[in-house]
Amino acid sequence: xxxxxxxxxxxxxxxxxxxxxxxxxxxxxxxxxxxxxxxxxxxxxxxxxxxxxxxxxxxxxxxxxxxxxxxxxxxxxxxxxxxxxxxxxxxxxxxxxxxxxxxxxxxxxxxxxxxxxxxxxxxxxxxxxxxxxxxxxxxxxxxxxxxxxxxxxxxxxxxxxxxxxxxxxxxxxxxxxxxxxxxxxxxxxxxxxxxxxxxxxxxxxxxxxxxxxxxxxxxxxxxxxxxxxxxxxxxxxxxxxxxxxxxxxxxxxxxxxxxxxxxxxxxxxxxxxxxxxxxxxxxxx
DNA sequence: AAGATTGTTGCTTA
DNA sequence: TTAAGCAACAATCT
Numbered sequence: 001x002x003x004x005x006x007x008x009x010x011x012x013x014x015x016x017x018x019x020x021x022x023x024x025x026x027x028x029x030x031x032x033x034x035x036x037x038x039x040x041x042x043x044x045x046x047x048x049x050x051x052x053x054x055x056x057x058x059x060x061x062x063x064x065x066x067x068x069x070x071x072x073x074x075x076x077x078x079x080x081x082x083x084x085x086x087x088x089x090x091x092x093x094x095x096x097x098x099x100x101x102x103x104x105x106x107x108x109x110x111x112x113x114x115x116x117x118x119x120x121x122x123x124x125x126x127x128x129x130x131x132x133x134x135x136x137x138x139x140x141x142x143x144x145x146x147x148x149x150x151x152x153x154x155x156x157x158x159x160x161x162x163x164x165x166x167x168x169x170x171x172x173x174x175x176x177x178x179x180x181x182x183x184x185x186x187x188x189x190x191x192x193x194x195x196x197x198x199x200x201x202x203x204x205x206x207x208x209x210x211x212x213x214x215x216x217x218x219x220x221x222x223x224x225x226x227x228x229x230x231x232x233x234x235x236x237x238x239x240x241x242x243x244x245x246x247x248x249x250x251x252x253x254x255x256x257x258x259x260x261x262x263x264x265x266x267x268x269x270x271x272x273x274x275x276x277x278x279x280x281x282x283x284x285x
Numbered sequence: 286a287a288g289a290t291t292g293t294t295g296c297t298t299a
Numbered sequence: 300t301t302a303a304g305c306a307a308c309a310a311t312c313t
Contacts, residue, residue: 001291077291125309
């Protein structure tokens with residue numbers, strides 16, 4: 001699922017691919033994907049250009065050339081943004097990932113640029129959305145997000161403050177977007193394994209050393225995952241349809257019933273905050 | 286064939 | 300008032 005490293009990868013790639021380009025066509029194949037009025041959405045985008053691209057948490061923010069409007073894109077679980085140039089020959093076969101050729105039955109919104117370039121928003125389960133907001137709307141959205149874990153403002157003391165008086169399991173706190181922006185199920189499991197902390201520990205019960213370990217693990221794992229262009233578990237692909245390279249570094253996520261790489265005991269799982277949490281109860285305390 | 290899966294929202298409960 | 304738990308959402312896989 002796209003979390004911080006995956007969305008960051010998409011942002012960086014799309015900056016090189018679409019900034020400054022004029023949107024000549026907008027095709028909306030799914031009404032549900034577009035929030036607000038579809039006509040207005042298309043009206044604002046057609047003829048406009050993509051300016052800068054930012055990310056906050058798992059949300060992409062495209063500034064438009066008119067200086068007034070912003071396109072928000074959330075991929076939720078199965079969203080993909082795939083860019084193809086006009087000449088590109090789309091090879092078959094990648095059914096697992098990008099489901100080439102494009103468009104396919106999951107292509108919900110398609111942007112056309114000059115010279116035949118296209119950007120596809122594919123989303124099998126239609127949880128993802130696109131929405132146009134103005135400056136005020138953007139501020140309101142931004143205010144809902146907690147600290148960016150890769151920013152320099154994120155420090156061990158800050159994490160300690162976040163965990164203070166919090167009765168929720170530490171895993172729920174890590175995944176709470178209002179507290180920390182961008183961590184989802186995959187990276188929460190990996191961070192807690194690296195920090196050797198059990199996911200069901202109450203956040204407030206953690207000792208300073210454990211908080212520091214979680215802080216360090218967050219930085220290390222998220223940085224490495226960005227460097228490896230994210231994790232592909234099922235649907236995530238980058239803007240070229242390629243898979244994330246962090247998948248082979250996963251230590252516990254999706255490994256329930258398999259042997260822990262550190263101690264060879266069986267990786268366990270339990271439900272926390274309505275989600276599966278994978279862990280090793282020998283390595284994590 | 287029912288249950289698991291996943292991120293976010295909004296409702297309910299504490 | 301604030302925080303935490305949970306159902307709902309869609310589609311697919313096991």
